[in-house]
Amino acid sequence: MTQFGDMRGWIDALRKEGELHQIDAEVDWDCELGTITRRAFGNGDGPALLFSNIKDYNKNTTRCSSMFTGGLSNYSRVAMMFGLPKNASITELVKAARKAYASRVPPVTVKTGPVKENIVKGDDINLYDFPVPKWHRFDGGRYINTMQGSVTRDPVSGRMNVGIYRGMVGKKDTIPVLLWRPQNWGQDMQKYSDKHQEMPVAFVYGWEPSLPFAASSPIPPDVSEYDVMGAIRGAPVELVDCETVPLQVPATAEIVIEGWISNDPATFEMEGPFGEYTGYFGGDQAPKHKVRVTCITHRNNPIMRGTLEGTMPKMLNENSIMSSVQRAALAWNILERSGVPGVTDVHCPPANNGTTLIIQLRQTYRGQAKQAAAAIWGSNAAHLRYKHIWAVDDDIDIHDYGALDWAFAYRCNAAEDDIVFYPGTFGSALDPSTRLKYRNTKLYGTGKWCRVLIDCTVNLDFEPEENYGGERYPPMVRPEKQDWDLVDKRWKEYGFKD
Ligand SMILES: Cc1cc2nc3c(=O)[nH]c(=O)nc-3n(C[C@H](O)[C@H](O)[C@H](O)COP(=O)(O)O)c2cc1C
16 A cells, blocks of 8 residues: 555656656647557556647647556556555456445545645636647547546435546637436436435545546445545545535645536537447437536646556557456455355456456356356446356466366356356447447446356356266366476476476
């Protein structure tokens, strides 16, 4: 557990560890910045990036001249966030995240902080003062909300939620957003609109890494992400009151945008498409909820925070790396809470952002994999993820695709109910493998998936066989220890190197 104090402290820590690359050459916010980021992120092995010279934002009069991205686009930096050694294994990161999700360190309120160094209201509000990139050429606009924390409040319980939900610069004081009903701010919105009220919202850009990490995790709706951020960093988050909305934000944040959202379609503004996590442009250009900005507060010389979405093979990013830790940790906690026994490891490979979940089990009774899948699919965390679940025995390395492939080949048989379909469930409205008409969120609130369990565990419905020495499966051809040891001893004699 480590406290960095703010995003500047995090950037300093990254610089010291050789995890930061600063670009002082002039870079255009219009596609060039996004393309550099795409190339530099690589396959989850690139540095974090600080752009310090952005076209149109490099004059003395500029309100904001720099942009930070990639703070969590590799596993080493996720390890640093948790205070672990940089070479910690993915399973160790998943275990650290599990612990944080199950712990709570509530925030404290402070009177003021650096985020109040500048307070901008009324006609002075201009979102174009910030170097917001057009990340991809076919994005519907300049996406300002990519790695921010969107703070809302449940009007009944008072709980503050912090989530990452996309939004683009509309007019100089509006941010049209993607607001899905099953997400926590969608549920909050419903409660305000039942009372015919606008929903207050505050967007936080740039703080410690625990903010985007917790904000993009499906924490249970009754829990505030601020409590989980406190658990990740091992100390309460210090919050200040907003100026024009009844919400609180970290006192040392770089930039905060406050505003209100109406559920009245007459107020909607065009939003989308955006280069989405699936690697495709998603979420059509259509009228969507918009935030009416009422105030911006920011530090002196603020640093904008954003990120590049869109995962493709060998092109990973912050969402894919974070998801692979978050979604595995959450799934493991759900399995434990639901009483599924024998879970020994859980993994989400980064290329699919948690769409595929792999569970490693020590089975003791029939149907354990199906019990596990039912527990996962029944949870709110399954909304955008866990479309496909693999279950394997504990002798299969779930981080090795070759091992999974072998188990799929010889321990999975559709004729034995090892492939299970769960049709008609909620799902991601951005997944292009579902026909567009079934992803109409205005009509249905969410997307539609047929989920699949691929059970690659040895089938405990099989009878023990005399031919197999009383086991359900034949012995494996791996050499016996005595044979292996003999060959090991004589290996060099055969002319092999070590
Ligand atoms: C970079 C990034 C962008 C995201 N964009 C969206 C989005 O546009 N809409 C959305 O509903 N979820 C988006 N997510 C996923 C949500 O942040 C995630 O589902 C989170 O659990 C939402 O918070 P909640 O559980 O409090 O609703 C994004 C995540 C990341 C990391």
